[in-house]
Amino acid sequence: MATYIAQPDLSRPPVLRAEIRAGRFDGPTAGFGGGALQANLVILPEVLAGDFLRFCQANPRPCPLLAVSEPGDPRLPTLGEGIDLRRDLPRYHIWRDGEMAEEVTEIGAFWRNDLVAFAIGCSFSFEDALREGGIPLRHLDAGRNVPMYRTALPTRPAGCFSGPTVVSLRPMPAAAAIEASILCARFPLAHGAPVHLGDPAMIGIADLDRPDYGDAPVFRHGDIPVFWACGVTPQAAIVAARPALAITHAPGHMLVTDLPAGQAERVLAGVCGLA
């Protein structure tokens, strides 16, 4: 008679977060959490929180704000019951004076009563929608990270935060680009529609084969480049602002919320008044 060992159901966000919190899961979160909304995390001292809040609200395409914590409070109850931002992400980056200093799996030792956490929408939501819509995602098919580029499109500065808009690139046929624009427009909290397509030089990208972040792109015959505002933009703004301390998620190691991605816009519109 076989012995069955109960496995945690990592498609359930609270279970996944509990496994992360217990130190049994420290990898990338893509594909886990059963299609729940995932989020970028930025944590800053309260003295900079007002500037950063205004930066996000002035730049909603790269920095769609999902939730903001109370100072010193590591919870984000609108995104999930019992979330503890100090331990519920698999990996974090600690930034000092605008430079990445350290990668850690929990931030309890860095927590302070003046820290404010910002959850920012992430492209995983719209990539699910694109895939369901039959749109090819070349980087995922090739097992690569999405290519990302600093552009000549400036963000709107707010206080000490400024810098270039960072974009992600997804090559696809022209008809797919049209369909992707329509689909992604339904997800304003996940970067929305593309910001550019076609000639990369028009947004200040010199060489597609040399992205500033991520892996080189994969093009098939007939593909055109399609560019989305990217959640790495806040990290470029942190580099520009050089705060003494900032904490972010490590790339790909996101906050997994309890919100179904397809319903997140509607839920948050009621909860936070973002829409």
Added chain:
Amino acid sequence: MATYIAQPDLSRPPVLRAEIRAGRFDGPTAGFGGGALQANLVILPEVLAGDFLRFCQANPRPCPLLAVSEPGDPRLPTLGEGIDLRRDLPRYHIWRDGEMAEEVTEIGAFWRNDLVAFAIGCSFSFEDALREGGIPLRHLDAGRNVPMYRTALPTRPAGCFSGPTVVSLRPMPAAAAIEASILCARFPLAHGAPVHLGDPAMIGIADLDRPDYGDAPVFRHGDIPVFWACGVTPQAAIVAARPALAITHAPGHMLVTDLPAGQAERVLAGVCGLA
């Protein structure tokens, strides 16, 4: 004391149709009718009506069907009270054996008890939406007709009807093309989103400066070509089918309905079950 002569209010569709019917208005309808939905007209003998109906339903992007008359009935009550298709369009084309034979201002003399009329959505609806959305329309700014091209994109044949998809071209910047895709997707009964953008050769267009219908395009620096399925496609199908008799509107001289363009999709979805 000045004398005022009452002028008919041509922004009201029933008034405009009455002026047309009385022979006092025989020009293009663009800009008249106060933003009401305008329609392409195709009239065919009942023996071909089943084939053409299936052709429209198989090719909804170029041939979005708004209404179909009963055989011999020149009214289309779902599109406007009192419409008389024999006299309410400014100009008609009479086709014999697939060739345009004659342009007339009314078709009472050609009407037969076996004729069936088809009203097909028109690009005027989405052009209004694009203009309101701040999207440039180069051909209108230059006072030109939109350029149209026969493509290598085949329609789905139905009975004797077949032929190429005809597309219209609107040059605009890439960011406007993204926004136009999103806006036009809301108007499936007015050709919907673009079918292609970028390289014309990929849909079989050899030379943009030599359109098959309409005027040459106007490009500004940074513009890319954006292509929509076009209501001229049914005329190409009539050429292919070579019916003994067909009647259409003359280009630009449309049926002006009573439906506000922005609400037409919703109204017709209830009335005709098209959605």
